[in-house]
Amino acid sequence: MSGANPSFPSLVQQVKDNHQPLAEVTQDQQCVLEGSFLRVVRDTVMQPNGRLAIREYVKHPGAVVVVPMLDDGSYLLERQYRHPMGRMMIEFPAGKLDDGEPGLLCAQRELLEETGCVAREWAYAGVMHNCIGYSDEHIEIWFARDMTQHEQALEEGELLHLSAATLPELLQLSREGLLTDAKTLTCLLWLQLVHNGSWTLDWQGVGE
Structure with a gap:
């Protein structure tokens, strides 16, 4: 044709x-x-x-996902055991919104609780609807940079491992089927386009 x-x-x-x-x-x-x-x-x-x-x-009450950008150009990720999947999953930090909670405050809270990091600069990227056939869940995408390390404040029973990876490494893990989390894959789309200059982020300073 x-x-x-x-x-x-x-x-x-x-x-x-x-x-x-x-x-x-x-x-x-x-x-x-x-x-x-x-x-x-x-x-x-x-x-x-x-x-x-x-x-x-x-x-679903809604959630946020955070893309933490480290000073060396890599990104901070978590590995958690997800019971429905029956295995460890690679994910960017994320968590659900409390009732009436603004997305940025939730993103700051989740980043600190799960990683112990506080970011001085934040940028809202957009929103995703990750399971439109069976849920009304929406997830806000936030980028964070210029971070300082503090102590984690994990919820009782919350267990996770932190690690860092570069964008090429994350893309390769995705290609090999080792990174399959939908929200993290969506963030990788944003990361690629921000990385090559096709999309820009509107950064705002936030005090500690």
């Missing part, structure tokens, strides 16, 4: 116009499971074709 296909509408224009012809309207919602911070709900929705359908998904 050669040349443009005029039968497909412009995705960019549809997004700009907020075109949502397939929107569903919730008719009823039931709580299926109430956990310590997660809820599973079952919605009855009206589809645009007039039919009813069932949607089951996880309600």
